[in-house]
Amino acid sequence: MAASASAGPAFEGTGVACGMHxxxxxxxxxxxxxxxxxxxxxxxxxxxxxxxxxxxxxVAEMFRAGHIDRAGRLQSRGEFxxxxxxxxxxxxxxxxxxxRDIFITQRDIENILxxxxxxxxxxxxxxxxxxxxxxxxxxxxxxGAFGSHLDLQSAVTLGLIPDVPxxxxxxxxxxxxxxxxxALLSQAAMEEAQKIAERVTYYDLAGCxxxxxxxxxxxxxxxxxxxxxxxxxxxxxxxx
Numbered sequence: 002m003a004a005s006a007s008a009g010p011a012f013e014g015t016g017v018a019c020g021m022h023x024x025x026x027x028x029x030x031x032x033x034x035x036x037x038x039x040x041x042x043x044x045x046x047x048x049x050x051x052x053x054x055x056x057x058x059x060v061a062e063m064f065r066a067g068h069i070d071r072a073g074r075l076q077s078r079g080e081f082x083x084x085x086x087x088x089x090x091x092x093x094x095x096x097x098x099x100x101r102d103i104f105i106t107q108r109d110i111e112n113i114l115x116x117x118x119x120x121x122x123x124x125x126x127x128x129x130x131x132x133x134x135x136x137x138x139x140x141x142x143x144x145g146a147f148g149s150h151l152d153l154q155s156a157v158t159l160g161l162i163p164d165v166p167x168x169x170x171x172x173x174x175x176x177x178x179x180x181x182x183x184a185l186l187s188q189a190a191m192e193e194a195q196k197i198a199e200r201v202t203y204y205d206l207a208g209c210x211x212x213x214x215x216x217x218x219x220x221x222x223x224x225x226x227x228x229x230x231x232x233x234x235x236x237x238x239x240x241x
Contacts, residue, residue, distance in 0.1 A: 021050040021052055023043055024043060025044040025049075026046050026048060026049030026050070026100075027042060027043045027050055027051065028040045028041070028048050028050065028051045028052065028055040028094070028103070029041060029043055029052055029054045030054070030152065031055055031058040038081075038094065040094070047098075047100060048100070048103060049100055050103060054151045054152065057113065057156060057161065058152050059093060060073075060110055060113055061152075061154075061155035063091060063110075064222050065158065065236075068082060069222070070222075071221050071222045073110045073220075073221075074107070075089040085106050086106075091104065091106075092104055093105055114220050117159050117160055117161040117219070118219035118220040119216060121161065121162070121215075121224070122206075122212055122216040122218075122219050123212075124162075125215045126204070126206060126211070130204050131202060135163050138165065140170075141165060141169055141170045142171055142172075143162075143170065143173065144175070144176040144177075145175065151172075153170055154167070157223070157230070157233065158222075158223060158236075160219060160221075160233075164223070164229065164232050164233060
């Protein structure tokens with residue numbers, strides 16, 4: 002069985018220059034090493050802020066490095082963990098290396114946990130309501146520009162997407178425009194699109210009696226139930 006989902010959530014950032022679009026100067030890849038923070042920007046120019054994929058990378062790296070716990074709380078003040086406007090914050094890039102200090106605040110982390118929990122909870126409900134297990138899913142499709150810079154390992158570490166073999170996950174790019182062009186230029190493609198639309202299952206999450214329970218369970222890193230993320234659980238065990 003193939004499962005498809007459009008992964009293009011907007012993460013509203015409260016830290017300085019956090020939550021920008023994936024435009025020139027946006028940090029889209031982050032790695033934390035004993036030597037410090039390394040990152041890549043769109044266009045390989047000085048950093049201006051973080052886009053969604055960079056924020057996912059950064060929070061996943063902070064979790065792996067022990068700067069945040071499984072509830073997403075920033076841990077111990079030090080070289081990186083400081084304050085921004087009176088709240089705990091992680092100094093990702095200091096002024097001088099960027100146009101200005103770039104922070105990830107505690108509120109930014111809470112926002113991304115809420116966003117990823119909503120996505121994962123929706124996936125869990127969809128599978129349960131259709132009687133499909135994650136083992137039955139042969140392919141996970143990620144559509145939208147958001148996926149073009151998304152690091153799969155970071156996404157799984159956060160619990161944004163299920164812990165499936167990474168080779169099962171495929172990025173499709175902007176499927177909306179591609180599909181529209183195909184349907185306009187090909188009668189066969191239009192007919193196929195209509196057939197697919199007739200087979201699509203719609204489920205209203207607002208009416209699901211256990212959605213909120215799934216949402217709360219998914220607000221931890223990667224999830225309150227680590228058996229759903231065996232590879233990440235093993236990674237945490239080995240690093241602990």
